[in-house]
Amino acid sequence: MPKNVVEMEIDEVTMELPDTKTLRLKWPEGYETDFKTGQFITVYWPDTPKYKRAYSLSSCALDTGFFEVTIKRDGKMGTRIVDWAEKGNKLFVIPPVGRFLPVLEPEKHLVCIAGGSGVTPFRGFAREATLRKLETKITILYSVRTTEDIIFNDEFRELEQKNPHFKFNVTCTRLSDSDPWPGRRGRIGADWVKEQISNINDTIFYACGPNALVDNAERLVLEELQCPKEQLKLEKWG
Ligand SMILES: Cc1cc2nc3c(=O)[nH]c(=O)nc-3n(C[C@H](O)[C@H](O)[C@H](O)COP(=O)(O)OP(=O)(O)OC[C@H]3O[C@@H](n4cnc5c(N)ncnc54)[C@H](O)[C@@H]3O)c2cc1C
Numbered sequence: 001m002p003k004n005v006v007e008m009e010i011d012e013v014t015m016e017l018p019d020t021k022t023l024r025l026k027w028p029e030g031y032e033t034d035f036k037t038g039q040f041i042t043v044y045w046p047d048t049p050k051y052k053r054a055y056s057l058s059s060c061a062l063d064t065g066f067f068e069v070t071i072k073r074d075g076k077m078g079t080r081i082v083d084w085a086e087k088g089n090k091l092f093v094i095p096p097v098g099r100f101l102p103v104l105e106p107e108k109h110l111v112c113i114a115g116g117s118g119v120t121p122f123r124g125f126a127r128e129a130t131l132r133k134l135e136t137k138i139t140i141l142y143s144v145r146t147t148e149d150i151i152f153n154d155e156f157r158e159l160e161q162k163n164p165h166f167k168f169n170v171t172c173t174r175l176s177d178s179d180p181w182p183g184r185r186g187r188i189g190a191d192w193v194k195e196q197i198s199n200i201n202d203t204i205f206y207a208c209g210p211n212a213l214v215d216n217a218e219r220l221v222l223e224e225l226q227c228p229k230e231q232l233k234l235e236k237w238g
Contacts, residue, residue, distance in 0.1 A: 006031060007046070010089045011066060016151050019073040020117060021082045022058060024066045025093060037061045037124040039096035040235075041069065045080070046090060053077040056121040056208065056235065057096060058152075060128035067093070070151065072117035100208065100235040102136075104129055109137040109203045111196055113188060113217040116144065116151075118209020121235065123152050125206075130163040139167045139196050143188050143213075145174040147181050169196070188217070190224035200227060208235040 011026035025041075027033070037060040044052040059068035073082035085091075102110055102125040112122045122140050129136050144150050147170075156168035171184040171192070184192070197203050205227065207217030214236045221227045 005092050005094055007090050008067070008093045010085055010087055010091065013085060013087055016070060017149065019082060020070060020151055021073075021085065022068055022070040023081065023085060023091075024068050025091065026066050027064075033095050035061060035096035036101050037128045038101045038121050039098040040100075040121075041067055041096050042094035043069070043091045046092060049092070051077065052094070054237075056098075056100070056124075058120040058123045060124040060131070062128055062131050067096070070117065070120045070123070074117075098235070100206070100233055102128065102138075102206075103204050104132070104134050104136045106135040107202050109139065109197065109199070111193065111203055111205050112138065112140045113193070113205065113207040113213075113220075114140060114142050115188075115209050115213040116149065118207075118213060118235075118237070119151055121208055122206070123155065126156065126159045126163070126166050126168075130159050130166060133163075135165055137165045138163075140169065141188050141193065141196065142168065142170045144170060144172055146172055147175070147179070167196075188220070190220055193220060193225065200225065200231075203227070203231060205232045206235075207232075209237055211236050211238060 008025040010023050012024035014022040040054045040056045042052050042054045055069035058070040071078055071081045073079050119142055126138055129138055159166050160168055175181055205221045207214045214234050221232050
């Protein structure tokens, strides 16, 4: 086993949705780590050490003593975790790495584009900015099929109450016409993104999740908004 891999106990599990579970992985006694909000850990089960998968931290760097990851039932690892992982189980954890980091400067506006489970790292962004009472503007633009598919809805609404610089904006793509949802419908398009921006030079775009969503966000930002690629950060899950 490489030196930096640590066995961690699952301290708490939370079903966010019927197909989405958050694991809280407790740091062992004396564990020290220097990590940043927006990074990901890699995990594997003790009985299948060759099968490793990456998960974005849904907790933030101010949350110490544990890592949280939020996982959708998808594929082999996603299904095993959502259907079988329980409190007291142990997973091996490769410490956080990654460059999908929030630029938490006061004059910046972080526009975070997500679909489905791709919203996970943005919970960390919003938590850190709120806990630190930062002036950085953060706007999440979140696409889900229906109102039943919104992950962290309650927590994001609470963060909006606490943090005047944070907005959680949802669009639903597959609601029936009779659904009473008063919010936005349809996919994330250039017009909706433009509505959020007051000064494009101070805006940094983030997109996270499955390849198709991230590729679409990349095209939208670079081609339709004509934004330089230095102002765009992407986290592709494959
Ligand atoms: C940096 C990073 C961060 C990530 N963060 C998260 C996160 O926060 N939350 C999260 O849920 N995931 C995240 N992922 C994705 C995660 O790592 C796994 O890829 C995911 O859980 C799927 O598990 P798997 O790879 O074992 O799936 P696999 O079994 O390898 O399947 C991969 C894909 O192929 C599909 N597939 C498999 N078999 C078939 C078949 N027979 N027919 C059709 N389709 C099939 C699966 O549905 C799945 O979409 C992240 C990935 C990266 C790279």
